[in-house]
Amino acid sequence: MDTTMTDRSGILVLGEVFAGIISPHTHEMFTAGTTLAEALGQPLTLAMLGTGFEDAEPYLESLDESINVVWHEVLEEEPFPYMAWVDIAAQLVTDGNWRVVVAPGTGIGVDWTPRLAARTGLPLASWSTGVEVIDGQVAVTRDVLGGRAETTVTCNADATFIIAMEPGMIAPSNIGSAEALTLADVFAEFSVDASATSVDTSVNRPPLKEAERVVSGGRGLVDAEGVKKLEALADALNAAVGASGAAVLQEILPHEMQVGSSGVVIRPKLYLAVGLSGSPQHTYGMKDAQYIVAINQDEGAPIFQMADFGVVGDLHKILPALVEELKS
Amino acid sequence: MKIAVLIKHAVDVRSVRIDPETGTPSFTGKPGLDRADLHAISDAVDLKETCAGHITAVGIGPAALKDDLVTAMATGVDEAIHIQFEGEADTLFVAQQLADALRDGEFDVILTGKLSEDYGTGQVGQQVAELLGIPHLANVISANGADGVLTVNYELDGFADEIEVPTPILLVNGAREGEPKRHSSLRGMMTARKKAVAVIDAPDAPASALTWSAPMAARRGGDRIVVRDEDPVEAAKKLAAWLREHRLVG
Numbered sequence: 001m002d003t004t005m006t007d008r009s010g011i012l013v014l015g016e017v018f019a020g021i022i023s024p025h026t027h028e029m030f031t032a033g034t035t036l037a038e039a040l041g042q043p044l045t046l047a048m049l050g051t052g053f054e055d056a057e058p059y060l061e062s063l064d065e066s067i068n069v070v071w072h073e074v075l076e077e078e079p080f081p082y083m084a085w086v087d088i089a090a091q092l093v094t095d096g097n098w099r100v101v102v103a104p105g106t107g108i109g110v111d112w113t114p115r116l117a118a119r120t121g122l123p124l125a126s127w128s129t130g131v132e133v134i135d136g137q138v139a140v141t142r143d144v145l146g147g148r149a150e151t152t153v154t155c156n157a158d159a160t161f162i163i164a165m166e167p168g169m170i171a172p173s174n175i176g177s178a179e180a181l182t183l184a185d186v187f188a189e190f191s192v193d194a195s196a197t198s199v200d201t202s203v204n205r206p207p208l209k210e211a212e213r214v215v216s217g218g219r220g221l222v223d224a225e226g227v228k229k230l231e232a233l234a235d236a237l238n239a240a241v242g243a244s245g246a247a248v249l250q251e252i253l254p255h256e257m258q259v260g261s262s263g264v265v266i267r268p269k270l271y272l273a274v275g276l277s278g279s280p281q282h283t284y285g286m287k288d289a290q291y292i293v294a295i296n297q298d299e300g301a302p303i304f305q306m307a308d309f310g311v312v313g314d315l316h317k318i319l320p321a322l323v324e325e326l327k328s
Numbered sequence: 329m330k331i332a333v334l335i336k337h338a339v340d341v342r343s344v345r346i347d348p349e350t351g352t353p354s355f356t357g358k359p360g361l362d363r364a365d366l367h368a369i370s371d372a373v374d375l376k377e378t379c380a381g382h383i384t385a386v387g388i389g390p391a392a393l394k395d396d397l398v399t400a401m402a403t404g405v406d407e408a409i410h411i412q413f414e415g416e417a418d419t420l421f422v423a424q425q426l427a428d429a430l431r432d433g434e435f436d437v438i439l440t441g442k443l444s445e446d447y448g449t450g451q452v453g454q455q456v457a458e459l460l461g462i463p464h465l466a467n468v469i470s471a472n473g474a475d476g477v478l479t480v481n482y483e484l485d486g487f488a489d490e491i492e493v494p495t496p497i498l499l500v501n502g503a504r505e506g507e508p509k510r511h512s513s514l515r516g517m518m519t520a521r522k523k524a525v526a527v528i529d530a531p532d533a534p535a536s537a538l539t540w541s542a543p544m545a546a547r548r549g550g551d552r553i554v555v556r557d558e559d560p561v562e563a564a565k566k567l568a569a570w571l572r573e574h575r576l577v578g
Contacts, residue, residue, distance in 0.1 A: 079465070080464075080465070083463070086458075107485070110450060110466070111454065111466055114454035114458070115454050117419075117420060117455065118420060118423060118454070118455040118458035118459055119458055121420065123418060123420070123537045124420075124449075124451060126451055127449070143448075144447050144543045145339075145341050145344055145353055145445070145446060145543055146445050148341070148344055148346065148545060149344075149346070149351075149353050149544055149545045150543065151540050151542070151544070152540075153538050153539070153541075155537055155538055156537045161537070212578075213576065213578060237571075237577060239578065269576065270571075270576040291574060291576060293571075300341075300344065305545045307552075307554075308553070309553045309554075309555075310554040311554075311556075311558075311566075312554065312555065312556035312557075313558065313560060313563055317560035318560045318563055318567075321561045322567060322568060325565055325567075326568055326577060
């Protein structure tokens with residue numbers, strides 16, 4: 001047997017615990033880690049990094065015994081809190097001979113995972129949207145060209161592959177008895193409700209999750225005038241109203257209407273996307289619609305790549321014209 | 329203050345066309361400076377004016393990168409270093425070449441773009457900082473170097489915050505809407521073309537552990553009709569007819 005070959009084995013997930021709360025993204029990383037551990041038949045180690053373990057630890061007691069759990073306190077120091085994360089992560093990564101390290105793609109993760117790769121000299125795929133094992137090799141999918149196309153990045157078996165996931169792109173799974181918080185749960189706390197926007201709630205529209213037809217608006221709606229035009233179209237089609245994350249952030253539409261990884265995932269017969277670009281977080285929630293129509297001023301918007309029918313133009317003029325046409 | 333700005337030569341993502349049959353992207357526009365870098369250059373020139381600074385643009389890439397360095401100089405950058413390299417390499421190799429070129433320059437501030445529009449790994453800036461053993465700050469909105477003190481306005485958890493930071497430091501800019509504040513001028517281009525660009529040859533890149541598949545757009549079946557340059561009423565008529573034809577009208 002060739003003893004010079006290093007047999008890399010084991011999956012390491014670098015989880016985040018912020019003041020006793022397991023971050024929503026950690027549940028997503030756990031899904032990725034378990035998928036790889038099962039596909040490769042290798043053990044999974046869950047390293048919980050952060051602060052406030054006494055609150056988070058009880059959840060993990062019910063975790064499957066085959067999963068090795070380690071805790072490491074991270075003492076952040078301002079103004080560069082990521083430094084402490086690099087130090088601890090680098091030690092954990094170099095102490096083992098891991099096949100794969102799953103690292104966070106959260107706000108702070110984006111700061112420290114490239115530094116981890118530089119310090120350890122290991123390959124890193126950031127902004128990964130999915131993981132898989134192809135012919136025994138670990139691969140991730142990720143968006144390129146501003147979300148207009150996708151690529152697969154495969155890693156040789158003789159290197160430890162650091163994978164940072166894009167938050168909200170993979171279904172979270174419960175870690176032990178800790179409920180898998182989703183980004184939508186966290187987001188909901190800060191979100192705008194319907195009464196704060198100009199949405200007309202007096203009209204009885206089909207519920208978003210069950211509607212056969214959905215008319216969704218994005219930042220291109222601009223204001224209450226745009227919302228009215230969108231609602232008129234929804235009513236002409238007997239459709240539900242949906243929203244992109246950008247429209248919710250700008251308080252044009254309420255969070256209850258958000259479609260995507262931070263909102264609802266739907267599969268209507270018709271999805272009519274108006275004034276939204278089609279970010280990966282949004283398309284996650286509607287890509288399986290049977291028919292997709294896009295109306296947008298920017299022909300380069302990624303949403304056109306998935307549309308069956310696209311109209312390049314000004315939604316503020318096209319929507320009223322379309323409503324007239326549908327009434328005639 | 330000695331300022332460096334890191335740039336790359338990228339495809340013009342805005343001119344992308346996707347072949348509906350194969351899902352393969354192609355580009356009608358000319359490759360050039362990445363948009364995130366245009367903002368970094370603009371920010372560097374803003375910073376320079378607050379502290380009587382001197383800016384060096386550093387880039388790694390093919391022969392055509394020289395034009396991008398000239399554009400940077402026409403926008404207010406003082407000198408340029410071109411690390412000549414053809415082909416593909418991991419971000420860490422790229423970061424190592426940049427760090428080597430920067431190491432002896434005693435730069436106080438190094439600026440970079442956040443995410444390039446082509447492959448968008450968002451790794452090189454942070455990796456250069458790590459290799460140089462200096463801190464970095466991400467999501468930077470603007471920097472001011474008045475009185476030799478570096479004050480940075482940056483975004484933290486969705487809010488703008490201002491802090492004084494030690495030097496040397498690497499600043500990664502934040503995502504930006506719209507056009508950069510500063511542009512290359514015609515007169516600037518004429519002067520910049522006469523300036524010398526320092527050249528360094530990069531070593532061969534080691535074999536990469538990673539293999540990237542060719543970019544491919546997600547393909548869907550269906551008609552893939554695109555209506556453009558039409559009167560809104562005409563466009564609406566076509567869409568309404570299509571919706572009726574597919575029995576999508578309630």
